[in-house]
Amino acid sequence: MTPLPSSQPSGRPPPRVIAVVGATTFFGEHLLGVLEEDPRVDRIVAVGEKTSPGAGAKTRSYELDVTQPGSEARLAEIFATEAIEAVVHVGFLQVPATAAAWAHEYESVGTMRVVVAARKASVGKFVGVSNTWLYGALPSNPNFLDEKRDLRASRSEPFFADKIEAEAKMRELAEKSPETSVTILRFSPIVGSTIDNLHTRWLSRSFVPTLLGHDPLFQFLHEIDAIAALKHALFRDVPGVYNIVGEGVVPLSLAIRLAGRTAIPLPRTLLRPLVSALWLAELAEGSEAFLPYLRYLCVADGSKAALAGFKRAYTSREALLDFGSTQRLRDARQLQEPRR
Amino acid sequence: MxxxxxxxxxxxxxxxxxxxxxxxxxxxxxxxxxxxxxxxxxxxxxxxxxxxxxxxxxxxxxxEVLGAKIHAEHEARLRSAPPPPPLAAAPAPIPAPLPSMYDASKEVLSTNHFTRTWSRDALRSKVEDVDDMGFDRPFADRIAPTLDFLHDRWFRVESHGSESIPANGPCIFVANHSGTLPVDGLMLRVVLEKLSTRETPDFRWLAEDDVFHFPFVGSTLTRLGAVRACQENAERLLARGLRVGVFPEGLKGIGKLFRDRYQLQRFGRGGFVKLALRTGTPIVPVSILGGEETQPMLARLTFFAKLFDVPYVPVTPTFPLLGPAGLVPAPTKWKIFFGEPIDLSAHGAEAATDDLLVSQLSERVRSEIQGTLDRAVGERKSVFFG
Known part of the structure; x- marks a missing residue:
């Protein structure tokens, strides 16, 4: 990761006391590790269901479940007593959960509680994560979706609906409390050697089902670039919504081949019931609401983020190649599976 | 010397x-x-x-004598003696072991074998690299001989007025749309590629949603340089200095019945005029003659259409009758007329919001193409020989 310049473009000084909410997730764990190493950070507060493996000497961990009623008051109390200057909210699910009610509490309601606590403690900075797939794969999409577009992913799929609600809450914070600098990072599908999410699980199957006759363009972000973007958003004053995407696009067929997998193209009339059945049997990564992404484009425009100074080390293709090489090691049982 | x-x-x-x-x-x-x-x-x-x-x-x-003698001798030898078995002189090859039933079944039942074979087959049609809009140069180069054949031999495309095309910078080609399977975008691409002096292909055309999202058709067209028709995409292409082909008739143009051939349909909502106004890009009207007769559509069936995700099922003299082979376009004689470029930059970018002006300009382009087509149809003696 490149060292960030110490000069600050705007008047706000970089935060020295940072709270990471969702510290047990992939982003939380690695962000804790990165912040531990950063000399600009004095203290880190990790909030999660249990102690994060990324916690180090500078970190104070709080075990707090945001699905519990009343957790917002406790959270606000933590923010106030620890004199938190910035909150990073990364407590989101990377894989669709079959327990939809719990997922709703965790993502939608949980985010609401974090936002309420951040407002109560008048935190100076708030960084939240989101997803470019929330734009939805629609036939009317242009090739590149910019940040001004509405989030029109299927609301019937809890994975999207909860995240869209959560993002709305975070944007509400930006509107209601102007003293808080709110940055929302919409990540494109993330792949890498250690992350475990919907996309890596899907690309880990030896046979990857696709839609016959359709080959949409995909973009991938490397996990390291995602962590780097979170850090950039923390230390530079970049309020607003940003698409954080890997450079370049890759056709789905090529993506599967780069990951070292075999695509199984199936007609839509066959794949739809198959995916529904597998999802009900908890054998598929996602429900049939994800099938449009195999058919239509959902590619985001990362030019705004590039102007704001977000840098990426990997292109879409390189991120996939990195994922593919670790996948090859896993196939040969030379590398353990990613931590779930 | x-x-x-x-x-x-x-x-x-x-x-x-x-x-x-x-x-x-x-x-x-x-x-x-x-x-x-x-x-x-x-x-x-x-x-x-x-x-x-x-x-x-x-x-x-x-x-001369010597040559004739040698030749005669050789002929005689060939005729008299049967040729020696070619393998007789060669060392005896090691006999290959006959594949046993066990080996064969192992080969067949091994999933690894199929995975390897299938991935090899998949790699054969591999995509080398695509640009941001999905254009796949190696694939386009592989398809180029087929398109050249269609251009040179099948449709014998003649282009007129190509000297008026702006040599440098982006421009918008506005053309009439025709044919049940719209090959006019591809042909326009071939013509412009042949005229272009640039190293990399710089012509892209906008395809309407129904064609673009149709299985196989859409993914193939994307790789050849088609882009889904919308303002954002067109602006992005023009901003990159590419030349853009537009078929403002859209699906109505492809879906014309044979009796309505060369009768231009409504030009959308003037999106291409707005695009030209906003970006200050000149419009080149293009009239394509010959496309309408490639697949004369006699009727449109809508009751099967839902099943195949298409807006209608076309009925041509050959199509449902001969199966997929009926979709091969008739070898009509094509002529492509490029009009004088229309520069709209005098109106300014804010004129794009003036709906009346937009519709007037759109109608002007439409009537120019219609006029050229009417003239060309009148002068044409034969559909197949021009």
């Missing part, structure tokens, strides 16, 4: 005229003496010249 010739002539000097005559007599009648003018011209003295000529003739004759 002259030195070489005289050198050739010199050793012939010791030959006597008598001997030369004798040799000439031996020469068979069938061989006509061919006097070599060059040799004769350069010969140094008149007395040796005769000798040289004679000598050359004699040598030629000898060669």
């Amino acid at each position: 002259s030195k070489k010739a005289s050198n050739k002539g010199r050793p012939s000097a010791p030959w006597s005229k008598k001997e030369a005559e004798k040799r000439a007599a031996e020469r068979p009648e069938s061989v006509a003496p061919v006097p070599d003018a060059r040799e004769a011209e350069v010969a140094p003295a008149p007395q040796t010249r005769e000798a040289v000529l004679e000598e050359v003739h004699a040598l030629e004759a000898e060669l």
Whole structure:
């Protein structure tokens, strides 16, 4: 990761006391590790269901479940007593959960509680994560979706609906409390050697089902670039919504081949019931609401983020190649599976 | 040259005229003496010249006889003796072990084998690299001979007025749309590629949603340079300095019945005019003659359409009758007329919000293309020969 310049473009000084909410997730764990190493950070507060493996000497961990009623008051109390200057909210699910009610509490309601606590403690900075797939794969999409577009992913799929609600809450914070600098990072599908999410699980199957006759363009972000973007958003004053995407696009067929997998193209009339059945049997990564992404484009425009100074080390293709090489090691049982 | 010739002539000097005559007599009648003018011209003295000529003739004759003899011998050998078995001389090959039932079944039942075979097959059609909009240069290059065949031999496309196309910078080609399977975008691409002096293909065209999202068609067209028709995409292409082809009739243009051929439909909502106004790009009207007769649509069926995710099922003289083979376009004679570029930059970018102006300009482009088409249809003597 490149060292960030110490000069600050705007008047706000970089935060020295940072709270990471969702510290047990992939982003939380690695962000804790990165912040531990950063000399600009004095203290880190990790909030999660249990102690994060990324916690180090500078970190104070709080075990707090945001699905519990009343957790917002406790959270606000933590923010106030620890004199938190910035909150990073990364407590989101990377894989669709079959327990939809719990997922709703965790993502939608949980985010609401974090936002309420951040407002109560008048935190100076708030960084939240989101997803470019929330734009939805629609036939009317242009090739590149910019940040001004509405989030029109299927609301019937809890994975999207909860995240869209959560993002709305975070944007509400930006509107209601102007003293808080709110940055929302919409990540494109993330792949890498250690992350475990919907996309890596899907690309880990030896046979990857696709839609016959359709080959949409995909973009991938490397996990390291995602962590780097979170850090950039923390230390530079970049309020607003940003698409954080890997450079370049890759056709789905090529993506599967780069990951070292075999695509199984199936007609839509066959794949739809198959995916529904597998999802009900908890054998598929996602429900049939994800099938449009195999058919239509959902590619985001990362030019705004590039102007704001977000840098990426990997292109879409390189991120996939990195994922593919670790996948090859896993196939040969030379590398353990990613931590779930 | 002259030195070489005289050198050739010199050793012939010791030959006597008598001997030369004798040799000439031996020469068979069938061989006509061919006097070599060059040799004769350069010969140094008149007395040796005769000798040289004679000598050359004699040598030629000898060669002829010898050649004929060898040829005859060879023929005779071929005819008389049967050819020896070719493997007899070669060392005996090691006999390959016969595949046992066990090996064969192992091969068949091994999923790894199929995975390997299938991935090899998949790699054969591999995509090398695509640009941001999905254009796949290696794939386009692979398809190019087929498109060239369609352009040169099948449709024998003739282009007129291509000198008026702006040489540099982006422009918007606005054309009439036709054919049940719209190949006009592809043909326009071939024509412009042939005219272009640029190293990389710089023409992209906008395809309407129904075509673009149709299985196989859409993914193939994307790789050849088609982009889904919308303002954002068009602006992005123009901003990159590419030339953009637009078919404002859209699906209505493809779906014309045969009796309505060359009757231009409504030009959308003037999106291409707004695009030109906003970006200050010139519009080049393009009239494509011949596309309408490639697949004359007699009727549109809508009751099956839902099943195949298409807006309608076309009925042409060949299509449902001959199956997929019926979709092969008829080899009509195509003519593509490029009009004078229309520069709208005088109106300014804010004129794009003036709906009345937009519809007037759109109608102007439409009537120009319609006029060119009407004229061309009137002048045409034959659909197939132009």
